[in-house]
Amino acid sequence: MPTPILHKESLIPGKTSKLVLHAPHIAQKARPGHFVMLRMTPTGERIPLTIADTDAANGTITIVYLVLGKSTALLEELRQGDAIPDVCGPLGRPTHIEKKGTVICVGGGTGIAAMHHIAKGHSRAGNRVVGIIGARSKDLLLFEKELSSFADELLISTDDGSYGHKGLVTDLLRDRLEKDKTVFEVVAVGPVPMMAAVADTTRPFGVRTTVSLNPIMVDGIGMCGACRVSVGGKTKFACVDGPEFDGHEVDFPELRRRLSAYRDQERISFDSYSRCAHGN
Numbered sequence: 001m002p003t004p005i006l007h008k009e010s011l012i013p014g015k016t017s018k019l020v021l022h023a024p025h026i027a028q029k030a031r032p033g034h035f036v037m038l039r040m041t042p043t044g045e046r047i048p049l050t051i052a053d054t055d056a057a058n059g060t061i062t063i064v065y066l067v068l069g070k071s072t073a074l075l076e077e078l079r080q081g082d083a084i085p086d087v088c089g090p091l092g093r094p095t096h097i098e099k100k101g102t103v104i105c106v107g108g109g110t111g112i113a114a115m116h117h118i119a120k121g122h123s124r125a126g127n128r129v130v131g132i133i134g135a136r137s138k139d140l141l142l143f144e145k146e147l148s149s150f151a152d153e154l155l156i157s158t159d160d161g162s163y164g165h166k167g168l169v170t171d172l173l174r175d176r177l178e179k180d181k182t183v184f185e186v187v188a189v190g191p192v193p194m195m196a197a198v199a200d201t202t203r204p205f206g207v208r209t210t211v212s213l214n215p216i217m218v219d220g221i222g223m224c225g226a227c228r229v230s231v232g233g234k235t236k237f238a239c240v241d242g243p244e245f246d247g248h249e250v251d252f253p254e255l256r257r258r259l260s261a262y263r264d265q266e267r268i269s270f271d272s273y274s275r276c277a278h279g280n
Contacts, residue, residue, distance in 0.1 A: 002083035006060060011142055016066050016110060017076060018052070024059030026051075026089045032097065032121035033212065033244055036063065036089030037220040040074040047071045048217045050114035050189070050243070051090065052143075061089075064113035064142065070269045091220050092243050095210070099126040100184045104176060105151075106132045106169050106198050108190030112142045114212060115189040122187075123150045130183075131155065132172050134194075138163035169194065170201045177205045185210060188247060192256050199247035209247035213238045215258055230254050 007020035026036065035050045053062040067076045078084065095118050103122045107115030112133050123129045129150070134157040135141045141156065141163065148154050155172045156164030165172055177183060185208045188198040195211040202209045215238050218224040222240035229236055230251035236242065 002085050003087040004083045005078055005080055008078070008080045011064065012140060014067065016064065016142065018062060018064045018113070020060050020062050021084065021087065022059055023061050023087060026087070027054045027056045027059050027061050030054045030061060030090040031094035032118040033092065033095035034090035035092050035220075035243060036061070036087055037091060037217070038071075038075065038084055039086035040071055041085065044074070045071055046086075046088075046218065046220060048091075048214070048220060048239070050212065051117055052113035053117055053120070053146075062113075064110050066110045069266050073270065073274075088220065092239060093241070095121060095187075095244060097121045097125050097127075102128040102130060102180065102182045102184065104130045104132060104173065104183055104186045106173060106186065106188040106190070106194075107143075108134050108169060108194040110142065111190030111194075111212070112147075115187065116143045116146055118187055118189070118212075119147060120150060128152045130176065132157070132169050132176075134158065134169035136160065168197070170197045173198060174201050177202065177207060183207055188212075192252060192259065195247060196250075196252035199250070199252075203248055210244050211247035211250060212243045213245060213250065213255065214243070215255060216262065229258075
């Protein structure tokens, strides 16, 4: 059954958008860390998007996406009142959350939106939440207002220094870990290089580090094996064993290689779509 779009908001014009979907069956069961699989056409690919927020009372879920290829370009064409043909979820294992003290939640890019749902879960559980978010510049930051509404502290970095700390999120993370010995966990969601850097930063401190992985997925239910990742020397499927894993055990170089496996085909597909969409 098609899933109606109740609200659409452009977060970064032409690049990143937020959708609020009427999906009561998903909203009732979804927990922080869960994701959904979307398909834009009957013969199209299925793409995974982590749930950024839920409202069980109103039966809605929120997703945020970066326009990167053909499928997300098709998604970007939809407007409020339209419907997504195929939305499946909630999928994956939810975030393990328990009241233990101070947790640092690190987000970068569209991963900030996914991190938001996890951070909110920790806050509702009674943990002290320190949020750290970063982007190349101020105009590319996401969910600052949403995180500020519940986070006990929100630290911001930008590569160009246009807002907050000039530098990387790992600069702020390292400084905080050096000063605060009460942190029991660090959660990181964002680009693979950022998550790898976070894991490298926390390793000397011995702080548990959880990362949410974004490998290529085909079915999202553990049948195809496309989303396999190496964790602690063992093969795991991100869709059913994750998407969250111990960041200190993830083979990030392998993950980066696998993410680039179909880059040429993705570019050809997107270029073909773009030419057709613009009548060329």
